[in-house]
Structures are given as C-alpha cells and as structure tokens.
Amino acid sequence: MKKRIYIDLSMIMQVNYMTGVQRVVQEVTLRLLKNQDFSVILLCYNSENENFKIVDNDRFYDFFANHIGTKGQCYTQKSIGFHELKTGTVFLDLDNTWNCRLTRSYLYPILKKTGIQIVNFVHDILPVTNPQYSHENTVMHFIGYIGAVIKYSDHVCFSAKADADSFGELCSRLDMPMPEYSVMPLGCDLKITECTDPETLPTDENGDILPEYRHLIVQQEVIDAVNAGQYLLMIGTVEPRKNNKLVIDALDAGLDINVIIVGKMGWNTGELKKRIVNHPLYNTKLFMLNKVNDAGINYLYKHAYLLAFPTFNEGFGLPLVEAFRHGTPVIASDIPVLREVGGEYADYFDNTDCKALVKYVDKCRKNPDYYNSKKTKLKSYKPASWDDFVEKMSKALISASREKGQVPPTEIKQMVVLTARHEDIMKSLPFIEAFMPFIKELVVCCPEWNVEPFKENYKGNLKLIFRTDDQLLNGRPLPDDHQARNFFLRCMIMGLDVLDDVFIMTDDDYRPMQPMSQEVFLKNGRYQSYYFYDLKEWQGTYNNYSSFDLGAFKTRDFLDSQGYPTYQYSSHQPQVIDKRIFREMLETHKGIENNPYDEWSTYFNFGLYHHPDLFKPCPNVSMCWPGKLTSWNLYHIPGIFLFENYYAEMYDEGNIFEGFSQEYYDGIESENQEKAFLFRKAIEQQFDERKVFDSYSRFYFDREGEYPAMIIHIDPKTQELELHAPEYIQFQHDCWTRVPVVITEDVYKKYAGKVLKISYHFRNTLDVPVLNSPEIEIQTGDLKLMLPVRSPKTRIKQGSMLFQAKIKEPEPPVEEGETPPPNPPVVVSAKRISLILT
C-alpha cells in the first residue's frame, strides 16, 4: 500500500522567484509525485477558510517541470481541514514555512493529535545562530518554527552535517532530545538547455514562441554581461549574510576582473544597491542582474571564470556545487559548512579580507597552470543529483512512518476492573460475557471485604483473579481527591504482574449493548482509543467545577506543556490498555501518579504522541455520556452505540428508558437497539437546536466582524457595571442553547465580597414577557462560561431578550421554613437584544 504524504506548498505557490529553498521544494515535490511508493497530496494554506486548498498534482507537475499553465491553474476546488488529514500519514515540510501565517507552533500540535508523522527539511538554523543576518521579522517567525520542529518533528533532514550539528547543539542547550535525522546533500543537476538564439525555438501560428520553450531563452542582459569579458560570478539572494560588499571592496582594491552579481534583492540592501549602481564601473565591469531565469543562471555558470562565495554562513551553499558541476572553479569563505560541501574542489579564503580575494584572482590569472589544474580537478567531481537527494528523503519518509513501538498482540482476553461496588459490576458482567466473548478472564481490584461476597455471588464463566487494595497500594497512602485517587490507583494497577501486556479496562457500570469482536479495541494492529471531547474545549460545569473538571483542566495543562495531543478519553466506556506503554509513561514522567490527572486522557495522548502507529483516536461509542444532554455541548454524535454508561435513574418513571429492562436477558439486544434509537434521537435534536445558534453566530461574525457573546464588564468611562451584548440573537423555539458569557476580572475586583447573578427574560414584540429565567449565581472568578439558555415555547418569531446582571449582597443562611429576607440588588445592568426565533 502506498504511503500517503502531504506536502505543504503554501510558500512556493505565493512567490515568483527561485532561491535554494524553492529549488529544494520543487525538485523534491516533482520527484515524489512520480514515486510509486507514495501517494502525494499537495496542500496550500487558505487563510480565509482556515484550511488547506488541494493542489492538482498533474497541473503542478506541468507548471513546475514543463512550464505549462499558471500557478493559479494548479489549484483544485477541493480543500481539507487541518484536523482532517489522515491518521498514519506523513506531513512533509520543506518550504520556508516559518513565514507562513499558519504558524507551525499552531499546526503541528493539531497534526500530532491526529497521529500524523512530521518530517522536516531544515535548510539551516541561521536566524538563531546568526540572527544579525536576518530581518528581525524573519527571526520572530523562525523561533516559533524551529521550536515546533524540535518539539514535534519525527524526522529532520539536513543538507549538511554541519547543519545537523548546530541543530543538535541547539537541542542540547534546550534539554530536548534530538529527533531522528538524516543528512542528504542537495542535488545540482539542473536539467535545462539554455538558448541564446530565440529564433531557433518552435513558434505558434502567430510566430510567438510556444510557452513551454520560453523559459529556455537566456535574457539579453545576461548575454551582454557575459560578453563584456572574463568575470567573477556571485550568485544568491543579495543580502548582508552573502557578503556581496566584500566583492565590491575587492573591486575598489584593484580586483582585475569583471564582476557579475546575480540574485533577487533581499532585505537591508539599500546601501549596497546604491553603492553598486553609483559605482564608476557599473555596467562596464560591474553588473547586477536581479531577475535571471534558470537558463540564464546555467549560462552564467558555464561562462564564469570563477565563482566567488564570500558568505558569512550557509545551510549548504548550493552555488558551490552548481559551479562545480559546470566546471567553474570556486573561491569560498573558510567556514565549516562550505569546507564540508566543497571539500578539496574549492579554494577558501578569509571572508573579511577583500585583498585575499584580489590576490587569489591575480594568482589564477597570472598562473594559468594553477587555474587549469583547478578546472581539471573539477572533471573528477561527482555531483550529487536531485534523484539521489530524493531517494534519501524517501528513506527518511519511510523511516518516520515505520512502527517504533511494541507490536500489539493478536489476542485480547483479559478485562480489568477497579471497584468497591461488587453489586454493580455483577449486574454488568452478564452483558460482558454475552457480548464480548473474547474476554475469558477478569481481574478484580477491590477492597478485601469485597472479595468473598463477589466469589459467592458470581455465577458466570469468567476466570476471576482478585487483587485487594492493600496488595495494590503496597503501603502507599491513597490521595483524598477523587480524581487524584482514580489516577493513582490506575497507575498502581499497571505494576501488577498478573496483568497481560494488553487488556481491557472497564468500570462497574459500563455495559456492552450488542455482540462485538475484539476489533472494537484492536484493529489492523492499532489500539482503537475512544475520545469524547477535546480537553482544550472542555468548560466543565459552569458554576460548580467538579473534581472531574478540575482534573480535566490540570490534565490539559500537563499535556499541553509536553506538546502532547489533548483528546479527552474519559468516554465512560471500556478502553484497551497496553501496560508496557502505560509503564513507559510512568517512567518518562516520574511522579506523575501523584497528580489528579484524567487517567485515560493522559495515557492515550502520551501513547499517540510517542507511538502514533499503534494508536487510532476514534470518536466514542458510549451511550449516556453524558446522561443529561444539557450537561455540556456534545462534541460529536457517536456513529454507533456499543456501550451503555448505565445510570439507574434513566429508567425511572418519566425518564427516557422508562420500562426497559435493567437486567441482562437473552435477546436484550433488540431492547438495546430501541434505547439507542431513542438516545440518538435526543442527541440529534440537541444538535439541530444548536445548529440554529451556530449558524447565527457565523452569520453575525460575517456581518459584524465579531462572534456574539454577553460580556459583563466595568465601563471604562463611567466605572459602572456594563453589559455588552450582540445587536440581535437567534434561537430555535423551545430548546436549550448554550450562550457564551464572559465576565471580566475588573467586575470581581470592583464588587469584591458581593455576588454576581445573571438572568434573562424573553418578551414578544409587544413587550409582554413570555419566559423569565431564574437568577443564576456566578461563581466568583468564573471568567468564561457557556450559559444554558432555555428559549420560549411560544410560537412568536420576533421579540427581545432582556439580559440582566445584578450585583447583590451574599444571602445569609436561612433556617428551613423561614422566608429569606429581601435582598435587592446593589447594582443592575441590563441590555435588551433583538430576538429572532425559528
């Protein structure tokens, strides 16, 4: 099967010049497109739609290899979201993407979350090692780029060992491990035949040269400069780092040869440009050519007497090897990277001494034998080809995507449960035995007093293994916090020798709903890990954070600080665990077990980051999580319900599962199907209701330039409590919608010791109240919340919503039966918003 490779071409598709960076992007992409081992998808960032446009492979090839068509014609109508790139593929970043608005510190975490391997070609790290030679904005962008590469890349390619060394040194200064890497010298076999006589080229019926031949024409200004006499060639973007100034200094110091400077004008070159164009020898002995095509470059190399390369630093030094290939001798800066690339084929000089250059040229011209010996030596030079380069890169791409972790087993037979309520797991076991026939063994971790009743009452066929809490803890105290206790105990379980390498971890109230195979947990050699949310979007219960919420926030911060993905895996359904990877996590993050982290989010995100080939994040397949659909905005609708997160109260009179059996019996699958249907219907209704508000939000943004939210803040002028609200708001009739409410810190500061309460009131067009909410107390310190808003049942289409914020004194405790004393608000701020109901 072909390996899928995504290549980000965002920058090369924007620019109309060709420096070393673009050369690498072009040559690699063209060759990978023809490589049978890979299925290549070309991407280009689209800031307006916040996604990637897909570039057509054939049209890209035609444009860049055959000069047919335009860049604009390369785009298809298709696009793909950052989260939609396929798991198990490779994202190849070759371009100068540090300049792209889609910063890598933003993009790479998303890719890692999806289980994508990242391969980078790092041209150099000069903006870090030699920042004085880069524009400050470039340095700004580059720091984020290179940091993200170090943090997230799976494989880094360099063109020279010197680059790998300085990258390694940077990693070590940062106390970060050096990612896997390869070194691959750039190719220099530019296959182009230049033409100095355009009349020989094929033309159309109008006598115009056919577009695919136009790039072969050497521009007249190039021919004129070459014909002006023997010349020293200097090639590359004109910028301070390239040290063009030294050649002009040499010319002023008596350099007796013409000089041709070729390259696009880079940053901070105003003075140099002025000096060149005002030079007395300008256009007689000193030439500057800024827009030369590939044919012209070839022509210039071919006819040059010498290539001068006085650069202060390079990632590789492409002009060096391109000159070698054309048999042109080179005088280059004596710096490690050029020594590595040029070896014995080039001569080297002190790049701060212009007289050394003058002397060297003199030596060559006065001593033809020496010069000719250099030319002869170059005949033995074996240029690296772009084919060689891409072959090495292909190996890197394959290496990055090969399996690095443990090989998962082919069979899972063990289930593990941590329980203090044996009655509950007893009720769930018949479902497990009936619908998960691959489970043969149950490890029960429970308090000692639970063991005997369990053994006595269990009538099933599973082999039972007990481990008591004392055995589990081995003298270590249990944390008090609920979430901390959960995580700690799970970490302790991983030390049990009785566990298989891979097992299913469950809870006492997770019930399978239909027959299933172990493929639910292990498919195509990958652990199917089920998430229900993204921790970065988890808001918790808006005015009463539970231990679960606080644990989720802490887990998010931990994962984020490590650069790990942030899926929320506490999906309230059984999950597959590889205890070797769990132990690896405990080993990597020593002492982690003492934190109140969400156990499965920590484990699976660690696993996905370190073993992307072994984990596949999948949307959860659990029903009744949450039990109450208004508990939070669901992240997605599960495609199928395979497990029920059992809540006894859902079977009570008037509730959704009233009348359904709570016990297992043969044939319960059909009841389960009915329950799944009812629950799905309820979820879909909630999603539909939300759609109205979501589409209103998008429309409001398009119209007003901001997303709607209720904001409670202190007016800077009046210093009074103020409400900022959207101009209008839209809901569906008779439904719960969560509306963003933001409270600024200065509200709490100004009204310290007081209580903030909010309420909303719907009125029809005649201002008659149709629905009033109770006052909702906001927990001090809550800055953002998603307020559940109930919209009116009444079939009105328009009206208004009065949103109120009140500051009140805290209410004293009231004895039962007593009427609370009146507590009028200290301050009230209200805003009336136009209302649309659909």
Place this chain on the structure above:
Amino acid sequence: MGKNIYDKIFNITEENMRKSGEKFTHPKSAFLCYTEFDPHKVDLIELFKIKASNPEFLDIAYINLLNRPVDPEAYQSWKKNFNMPEKQFRRLVIKRLVTSKEANVCHKRIYNNIFVKNKSKSQKDTFRSRAMQKLMPVYKKLPESIKAPIRKLAGGNQ
C-alpha cells in the same frame, strides 16, 4: 520543557545577536507572541489582559490582530501615546486596530469585542417600545383575570 522551549530559543538567539554587536528592536514578548497566538482568532478580553508595558502591548496587539509586528512608521506615531494609563492605551490600540482596513483583510475571527460599541437596533427608541414602556405600569396593576387574556392576545405564555 514544553512551552518555554520558545522562551529558551529566544534567549539563545538574543545572546547571539548581542555577541554580533547588535540588538533586536522588538521586545521579547513580541517574539514569543508568534509562538502562542492563534492565527485565525483573537479574544479581545484575553488580549487586553496580557501583562506587558505599553510599547510591548503595541507589538502584541499588532501581531494578534494584524499578524505582523508594528512597523517603524506606526511605532513612531504611537510613541506619543506611550505615557497614557495602561488601560486607556490598550483600549485605544485595540479600537484602532480592530477598525482598521488591514484588520478587515486579515480575516481574523474576533471574540469579545467590548471595545467597539455596536449600534443595537433593539436599543433604538422606537415608538412601539416607548408606548409599551408607558403601558407596562398600567398593565401591571390590572387583575390577573384581565392580564391573562391580554398576554394570550399578545402571544405570551406566562
């Protein structure tokens, strides 16, 4: 390790810059801003809260709202406001940048904009709302037996 990797890279880069005898013109916070910001959206309340001096804030606001640091010309023009009280300066910067043409073409999703007031249609003093405000006290004094049909007539359910 984690997030401060960018901080450390900046320190190394700045040290190299200093060794070369030069220094950066933008503050460290501007450099690090690129490593933390969301290229597609900006929450103005969060932006307003960032700990930074006025000149630092200027850069941070530019990067967040316009995806670029402040240019030398604009910096010169803003410089005269650097002595303003912090909050006042921030409000001014945000307001100017949010309403600039450049921000318009940046396609950034803006959240929590309390800095530019919208003109709510609902807040307009319409004849109907004025009339309703005057009638409301009368309505409130009516007995429930009369209020109920009025509410029903007007489409209310409570």
